[in-house]
Amino acid sequence: MTVLLEVTNLRTEFSARAGLVRAVDGVSLQISRGECLGVVGESGSGKSVTFASIMGLVRPPGRVTQGTIFFDGCDLRGMSPEEMRAVRGRDIAMTMQDALTALNPALTVGEQLAEVLIAHDETLPTGRAARHNAIKDRCVEMLGLVGIPSPDSRLRQYPHEFSGGMRQRIMIAIALACRPKLLIADEPTTALDVTIQAQVLELISDIRAQMGMAVALITHDLGVVAEHCDRVMVMYAGQVVEEGPTDDVIGHPRHPYTRGLLASIPRPAMRGQPLTPIVGQVPNLMGLAPQCRFHSRCPLAQPSCLVEVPMLPVGPGRRARCLRLEETA
Amino acid sequence: MSLLQVTNLSKHYEGRLSLAQRLTGGRKSVVRAVNGVSLYVNKGEVLGLIGESGCGKSTLGRAILRLHEPTEGKVEFDGTDVTALSPSALKAIRRRMQIIFQDPYASLNPRRTVAEIVGLPLALHGIASGDEARAMTTQVLQRVGLQADQIDRYPHQFSGGQRQRIGIARALVSNPEFIVCDEPVSALDVSIQAQIIALLLELKQELGLTYLFISHDISVIGYLSDRVAVMYLGEIVETGPVASVLDNPRHPYTQSLLSAVPEIGAKRAKGRVRLQGDLPSPLNPPKGCKFHTRCPLAIPACQTLAPVTQTVGLDHFAACHRLEEGLSLLESAR
Numbered sequence: 047m048t049v050l051l052e053v054t055n056l057r058t059e060f061s062a063r064a065g066l067v068r069a070v071d072g073v074s075l076q077i078s079r080g081e082c083l084g085v086v087g088e089s090g091s092g093k094s095v096t097f098a099s100i101m102g103l104v105r106p107p108g109r110v111t112q113g114t115i116f117f118d119g120c121d122l123r124g125m126s127p128e129e130m131r132a133v134r135g136r137d138i139a140m141t142m143q144d145a146l147t148a149l150n151p152a153l154t155v156g157e158q159l160a161e162v163l164i165a166h167d168e169t170l171p172t173g174r175a176a177r178h179n180a181i182k183d184r185c186v187e188m189l190g191l192v193g194i195p196s197p198d199s200r201l202r203q204y205p206h207e208f209s210g211g212m213r214q215r216i217m218i219a220i221a222l223a224c225r226p227k228l229l230i231a232d233e234p235t236t237a238l239d240v241t242i243q244a245q246v247l248e249l250i251s252d253i254r255a256q257m258g259m260a261v262a263l264i265t266h267d268l269g270v271v272a273e274h275c276d277r278v279m280v281m282y283a284g285q286v287v288e289e290g291p292t293d294d295v296i297g298h299p300r301h302p303y304t305r306g307l308l309a310s311i312p313r314p315a316m317r318g319q320p321l322t323p324i325v326g327q328v329p330n331l332m333g334l335a336p337q338c339r340f341h342s343r344c345p346l347a348q349p350s351c352l353v354e355v356p357m358l359p360v361g362p363g364r365r366a367r368c369l370r371l372e373e374t375a
Numbered sequence: 376m377s378l379l380q381v382t383n384l385s386k387h388y389e390g391r392l393s394l395a396q397r398l399t400g401g402r403k404s405v406v407r408a409v410n411g412v413s414l415y416v417n418k419g420e421v422l423g424l425i426g427e428s429g430c431g432k433s434t435l436g437r438a439i440l441r442l443h444e445p446t447e448g449k450v451e452f453d454g455t456d457v458t459a460l461s462p463s464a465l466k467a468i469r470r471r472m473q474i475i476f477q478d479p480y481a482s483l484n485p486r487r488t489v490a491e492i493v494g495l496p497l498a499l500h501g502i503a504s505g506d507e508a509r510a511m512t513t514q515v516l517q518r519v520g521l522q523a524d525q526i527d528r529y530p531h532q533f534s535g536g537q538r539q540r541i542g543i544a545r546a547l548v549s550n551p552e553f554i555v556c557d558e559p560v561s562a563l564d565v566s567i568q569a570q571i572i573a574l575l576l577e578l579k580q581e582l583g584l585t586y587l588f589i590s591h592d593i594s595v596i597g598y599l600s601d602r603v604a605v606m607y608l609g610e611i612v613e614t615g616p617v618a619s620v621l622d623n624p625r626h627p628y629t630q631s632l633l634s635a636v637p638e639i640g641a642k643r644a645k646g647r648v649r650l651q652g653d654l655p656s657p658l659n660p661p662k663g664c665k666f667h668t669r670c671p672l673a674i675p676a677c678q679t680l681a682p683v684t685q686t687v688g689l690d691h692f693a694a695c696h697r698l699e700e701g702l703s704l705l706e707s708a709r
């Protein structure tokens with residue numbers, strides 16, 4: 047498989063009155079063509095900012111201060127804002143966690159779909175009437191594809207006229223309208239009920255298979271990752287702490303944080319047995335010392351862990367950011 | 376004898392009419408949020424209440440405590456008919472029946488310190504005041520894991536998990552026997568969620584508490600409940616011991632719900648039931664069996680005839696027309 051997206055040593059900072067927040071610190075990642083990468087971590091770990099940085103969507107006071115981003119052979123950080131705008135929507139599309147705020151409340155769903163097509167689809171015919179009809183057909187096709195009943199009439203409706211699950215599917219339709227090579231889905235199902243979540247995730251999987259599209263699936267649900275992702279990367283406090291093939295990482299996690307996360311998930315099979323939650327809480331990202339960020343919560347921590355820890359290889363295609371990996375072997 | 380007995384409880388909200396509806400003489404719209412629910416909770420037990428958002432879980436929890444006045448039906452707590460109590464008698468029994476809310480932030484007054492928030496029920500119920508109240512407040516806050524030096528701070532100075540601890544302390548301070556836990560961990564990250572679940576189970580053990588635990592997360596419900604009730608559009612469609620309901624779900628809705636949960640480890644072992652469509656509006660619920668618009672097993676009778684609740688196992692009940700046939704969506708999806 048050839049590499050589609052390659053990010054190296056990305057750093058994104060926000061300057062606040064109280065100081066500098068390093069929301070993403072030295073993140074490297076790769077996504078191959080057609081692959082689904084799961085991105086997990088608790089809120090505030092830097093998942094959204096990482097992918098907003100890749101999309102060129104970080105706004106002041108935020109700034110990407112370091113790193114390279116190559117997509118399909120092109121250097122995204124070297125692009126002008128106009129070039130970046132063309133890439134977004136055409137080659138990479140992102141759906142946001144909150145569909146209601148991400149969609150434009152003043153435009154109908156049809157108008158929003160058409161806007162994307164007009165901006166990016168070069169295959170549309172040039173004649174006025176033919177073009178109009180082609181756009182309409184594509185819009186109906188896309189809404190039908192994401193499972194909206196009677197798409198023809200619903201094109202004329204506004205976002206607030208749809209349920210939460212349908213809005214999420216509409217956002218996916220808009221993201222998919224130009225058949226991107228990479229779909230970044232930021233918590234596409236967090237706000238949805240489990241039966242609707244299943245519908246949305248099946249939809250993304252089906253379309254991925256049909257179009258050969260790569261997907262970065264951001265979620266905090268390891269069950270979702272287990273079912274849908276080829277590889278997974280676990281983030282903690284702005285860094286990647288573990289990555290590898292999904293079954294390997296979930297079946298045999300090596301980083302103490304990944305182990306703690308898995309042990310924290312209540313399961314019916316564990317009834318009567320105590321949970322072993324990770325103690326404490328995520329550190330403040332402001333002015334972090336150069337040392338293992340999981341130190342204060344780690345059951346394996348030692349004084350020798352108070353140094354900067356690099357990602358270390360732990361097997362085929364696997365890496366983890368921990369100095370005591372022999373303890374978790 | 377069960378500690379809590381709910382019989383045929385309903386809560387209907389009167390919807391507001393739009394101007395156009397009033398001009399055309401439309402009838403008042405009624406949201407049937409809870410419709411004829413019966414259930415019981417034994418002393419020292421956790422009854423898990425599960426269902427998708429909007430199915431009426433919070434309304435049921437509030438109607439049981441009469442925080443929202445029930446439209447119909449009866450709630451008995453420890454032999455007392457709560458639904459018949461005068462306001463002053465109701466206030467007295469509330470000391471023994473408490474609630475913890477999902478959104479710890481919205482449920483805490485931002486202008487009061489933690490000590491004031493947690494101490495309020497003590498004053499309200501005339502349990503303690505002054506130094507004694509402060510000592511009790513400090514003790515309960517420490518028990519839920521906060522530091523003594525944090526108790527004069529305001530809610531915004533705490534993280535989500537800590538705020539939920541404050542909400543738990545407020546519920547505990549009057550020394551209740553029964554607590555409605557309304558999605559207390561749904562807004563929390565998984566590591567913090569595990570901390571709060573562990574705390575709630577410890578407290579239950581230590582203080583002999585009884586919980587009605589509301590959640591939309593089947594893993595959480597399956598982990599901590601003794602019995603489970605499954606709710607759909609204001610009604611209980613299946614209830615029983617946790618192991619029977621999870622291992623041998625009999626209602627098609629329970630089966631769909633269980634099969635939709637993504638599982639770690641067991642990669643799609645169960646097969647998947649693909650439910651069509653969204654939850655219908657409780658303003659205009661389907662006739663007959665309310666699940667018929669989405670049920671893969673629906674037959675014509677389901678559109679007109681509401682199924683009655685039947686016994687399907689030891690202390691295990693379900694309401695569906697096709698129970699005798701022993702059909703399972705889980706098997707057909709496999």
Ligand SMILES: Nc1ncnc2c1ncn2[C@@H]1O[C@H](COP(=O)(O)OP(=O)(O)O)[C@@H](O)[C@H]1O
Nearest residue numbers: 060067069088089090091092093094095096331
């Ligand atoms: N607009 C912003 N201004 C200041 N800090 C921000 C902003 N957006 C994000 N951050 C910081 O970046 C961190 C990571 O945020 P985010 O990527 O949204 O986390 P996640 O998606 O993993 O929940 C947050 O803890 C927050 O401190």
Ligand SMILES: Nc1ncnc2c1ncn2[C@@H]1O[C@H](COP(=O)(O)OP(=O)(O)O)[C@@H](O)[C@H]1O
Nearest residue numbers: 388406408427428429430431432433434435657
């Ligand atoms: N105060 C209210 N007035 C009118 N309708 C309400 C009110 N509270 C809840 N509802 C409606 O009742 C139904 C059940 O809501 P709720 O009990 O909050 O469900 P759940 O807790 O299962 O998500 C929903 O359709 C909701 O819109």
Ligand code: SF4
Nearest residue numbers: 338341344351368369
């Ligand atoms: S480096 Fe040390 S503190 Fe950090 S995760 Fe590994 S064992 Fe724990």
Ligand code: SF4
Nearest residue numbers: 664667670677695696
């Ligand atoms: S009564 Fe009919 S529609 Fe309702 S759950 Fe049973 S089979 Fe499905």
Ligand SMILES: [Mg+2]
Nearest residue numbers: 093094095232
């Ligand atoms: Mg995010």
Ligand SMILES: [Mg+2]
Nearest residue numbers: 432433434558
């Ligand atoms: Mg609720």
